[in-house]
Amino acid sequence: MNLIDRISAQFEDNMRTTLEALELLAAPIAGAVELITASLLDNGKVLVCGGSGCAGDARRFAAQLVNGFELERPSLAALALSADTSTLAPLTGEPDAASMFARQIHAFGHPGDILITLSTGADSARIEQAIHAAHERDMHVIALTSGKPGRIAECLGPADIHISPPADRRARIQELHLLTLHCLCDGIDCLLLGVED
Incomplete structure (x- = not known):
């Protein structure tokens, strides 16, 4: 084997994969930037969830909105x-892993807020319940x-945005998710701060 x-x-x-994704994803990513920015400017907030390996990316993205990405700006x-392990399982009874995000959305979500979900698959009971909870809010x-x-x-x-990378391998999907999240951070900063280049 030649490494x-x-x-x-x-x-x-x-x-x-990245070049192929550019043609398919640039427009939905731009739409997501505009949707998130409009919510933030209207005193909304962004809730982010990801199952399994995507949980780390969800935490990192939320941290970049709060702490800043590449430009100095107020916290978002x-x-x-x-992120909060104490809310990830019920205190009594059997843990209901499928509803752990939905419960938090019911607690923290308000009309006009944004939910961003991350999943390297096409099916996830946790993500599906989170989406339903967001729609209820x-x-x-x-x-x-x-x-x-x-x-x-x-x-x-119909008002939601689906960003679906054209990849089959989990590694490529994760890489494109990370690039998408960086594009979201950069686009939000550019719209909020009026950066042209």
Whole structure:
């Protein structure tokens, strides 16, 4: 096994997938930037959730909204629903893992807020329940998923945004999710601060 060739193949696959995704995702990402920015300017907040490996990306994105991305600016209202371990399981009875995000949305979500969901798959009971809870709160949803259609996409309403990378490999999906989150941070900062370049 030639490790250099294997590493090169990973880089090349990433570049191909990223360029293919650019054509498909630029418009929905721009729409998501505008939706999030409008909510924040109207005193709304961003709730972010991700299951399993996506939980870390959800926490990081929320932190970048609160603490800043690449430009100095005031803190933005954002909360990662996977960050507070004390709220992730009920205190009594059997834990209901599928409702752990939905419960927090019912507690913290308000009309006009934004829910961002992260899942490298197309089906996730936690994410589906979170989307339903957000709709009950009159929130908009931005769902980052895999490239395959599934139940998450079926939960979305006409005012929601679906960002679905054209990739089958989990690693490529995660890489495109991270790039999307960076584009969201950059776009929000540009709209809020009036940055042109």
